[in-house]
Amino acid sequence: MFCCGSKKKKSNAKPEEPSTNSDTHSFKKEEESQKVNVPPPVPAKPMDEEMLRKIQEIKDLRNRSLYEKSVECEHDYITQLINKENIQEQFALDFTWAVNYTNHLKGKKTEIQSINNQNLIGPNQQIKSGLKQDVDYVVLNEQAWNFVYQMYRGGPEVKLIHPSKRESQVQSTSLNNPQSKPPKQPQSMIQTSSNSRFIQQKPMTQTVSVMATPKSVDRQVSQTMQPQPRNDSVQNYRQVNQEQKRPSISQGQIPIIGLRNPRYYCYMNSALQVLLSIDSLTEGILAIQPKYGQKFLTSYQELLRSIKRQGSFSSIAAQSVWEVCSGKFQFNQQQDSHEFLLFFLGKIQEELVGKYKNKQEFNSAEQAWSDYTSKNQDIIDFIFAGQSTSQSYCKSCNQVCEGYDPIWDLSLSINKSYTGIDLMDCLKSYYREEVINDTWKCDKCKKTNKSVKRKMFISQTPQYLIIQFKRFTTFPTSQKINDSISYTEKLDIQEFCSKGLQTKYKLKALITHMGQINGGHYKAYAERYNNWYQFDDETVSKINGKQLSDRSAYVLLYEKY
Known part of the structure; x- marks a missing residue:
């Protein structure tokens, strides 16, 4: 769900690996200095009871000074929401805010301000043209957006047009005006980690992280494909991948990390x-x-x-x-x-x-x-x-x-x-x-x-x-x-x-x-x-x-x- 990357505006080039004097990366724990300032959730739209209970649980943990436990609880819950299936509504979230929030979820005591999506707003309260996903904004499904909005407030809400609706609008425009050209399609939502965005900047600069919506990928790849049932032992995994030959974008990519060896664990680590x-x-x-x-x-x-x-x-x-x-x-x-x-x-x-x-x-x-x-x-x-x-x-x-x-x-x-x-x-x-x-x-x-x-x-x-x-x-x-x-x-x-x-x-x-x-x-x-x-x-x-x-x-x- 999360990955490291450096923010490079207006660049279509694929991210490269960090430019350092040595290819070997040392592992030093980042000092934690600042405290998280979490505004109380103020309901502005209907919430389900489970989300309300979860927000209250996170607040209670922080009130009891159980910071690490609260972050773990919040991380697991937002991950669950982002991975939700069959959620058609999608919302844009400011990239810089998402970076700060992800650092918080990694345990870095970062001050989190209210959400500020002002730079994303265009005409008719829709996303401004020319902005790039994973450069200027990240994409959340409706439940994930509701959660971060209720936790941290701010705004405004920036709803993205679903591909099927966009296609119908394009078709209508073309029928009314044969001379008109269809508007340029925004960058399709591909899981961030599958784009090799594992980047570490030069020393003394900030390492940033980005949220993505992995479960939205399949709907963009093929809207006619229905999710296949799978039991506890992944019963239909072979059939889905071998018989249907559906296009696949892996959701399984993870950060590149080292494994510690206190004594004789090199056989296991390798x-x-x-x-x-x-x-x-x-x-x-x-x-x-x-x-x-x-x-x-x-x-x-x-x-x-x-x-x-x-x-x-x-x-x-x-x-x-x-x-x-x-x-x-x-x-x-x-x-x-x-x-x-x-x-x-x-x-x-x-x-x-x-x-x-x-x-x-x-x-x-x-x-x-x-x-x-x-x-x-x-x-x-x-x-x-x-x-x-x-x-x-x-x-x-x-x-x-x-x-x-x-x-x-x-x-x-x-x-x-x-x-x-x-x-x-x-x-x-x-x-x-x-x-x-x-x-x-x-x-x-x-x-x-x-x-x-x-x-x-x-x-x-x-x-x-x-x-x-x-x-x-x-x-x-x-x-x-x-x-x-x-x-x-x-x-x-x-x-x-x-x-x-x-x-x-x-x-x-x-x-x-x-x-x-x-x-x-x-x-x-x-x-x-x-x-x-x-x-x-x-x-x-x-x-x-x-x-x-x-x-x-x-x-x-x-x-x-």
Whole structure:
């Protein structure tokens, strides 16, 4: 809902990243000096009882000197209002006032004056022509506007013309005067965070934030699209995104922040930064109404909400995730980032749909996949699940038997050659046909073979492909393979897949490891807002250029395109 940006008047250029002497942003808490001056709400128009109770609750908390609690309450309520569906009326709010208000919601003790929309008013009490959204004003739905108006008073009210009404006015004008041209359309309302407005100004200047109306986007993209019903496990998420192919503008983008590491949490921080780079995962997780006992889901939702309240290039502790994973991952021990990544995703998935039990046989890969997706209609499987098919050749009956397994990742052995180690070579080694010298019973003729030819391929490609390199070995001795591994920004896995699948991917994030098996350090790299960043616990650094130079890759995340 909120993001950092610098106010640049009359500029159509896309915001760039901060111009500083170093790409690495330090994280120092801003001193809080001034107190909030909150005028009492004076009802000027009808309010619903819930809003009235909420305003009174915020006032009571401030009267009891519980400032932080009151801000948290106000932040959560205005967020709820801004995300309301099916609210057609929209209102303009002065940009500067919105910046000040958002800083207040972030916990900065800022004096908030009455709303002043005088600079927005044009003829007939409508918005002045030539003004730009997210430069001169921001957009609120009716309930959000009513709340801030009742809390802080001022004005005047500036109602925006709904697109359907504007179109009818244009059509009427054109019919009455064939020579007239339709008026220029104002900038469409696109969620602020999807416009890469995460900007930090040069030192000693103010960092500002902007409110946006994320739920208004879908109505502007396609007014004929009706919102699809979704249960607690995002049941229709796959159908909406795969079958309807509706235009999508992600609501899941969040500020770019660092994660604190008091001791041995770099494995967890790097994995979380990879997950935070997937906007659809953020959006899907936050859309779920948690049930009692879903502690892993709740912990990730708490982390995401905490991040949304932060300014870009700040840092927080992933406290909620630390606590829920403490039974599996001890805080005083070195841990594996890939293991944590799959464990955490698996626990959330298990809380949503339970464990998948496949005790039946299928006649085809399509049938097996249909069974799996019908029983696992959750956001985790929608994003990460694919399917692997293995073919075993029986020497007794000369038949091929197939087995089907859902997969979340590919764990590749490191295949060295005289030219070095390359991702494609590792994939070719993983999917090559091989002879397995082990007893195997044919499903068709029921005879036992002492050895069998086996070949594997991907029969369903995931939306996001996780690839892990087996750098750590424990047999015959414990060691780490430190060799550099080359990987491409764009990857096509067609030769390892069934025909007719979408097989092209682009690199989205990765985890690297420095050091040895018993001690080292994890870092993450991820693409956010069309730029690449290095995440080294609390420190976030922008990488110049798309080509990554760190070849100590341990986990790669590729996104289908």
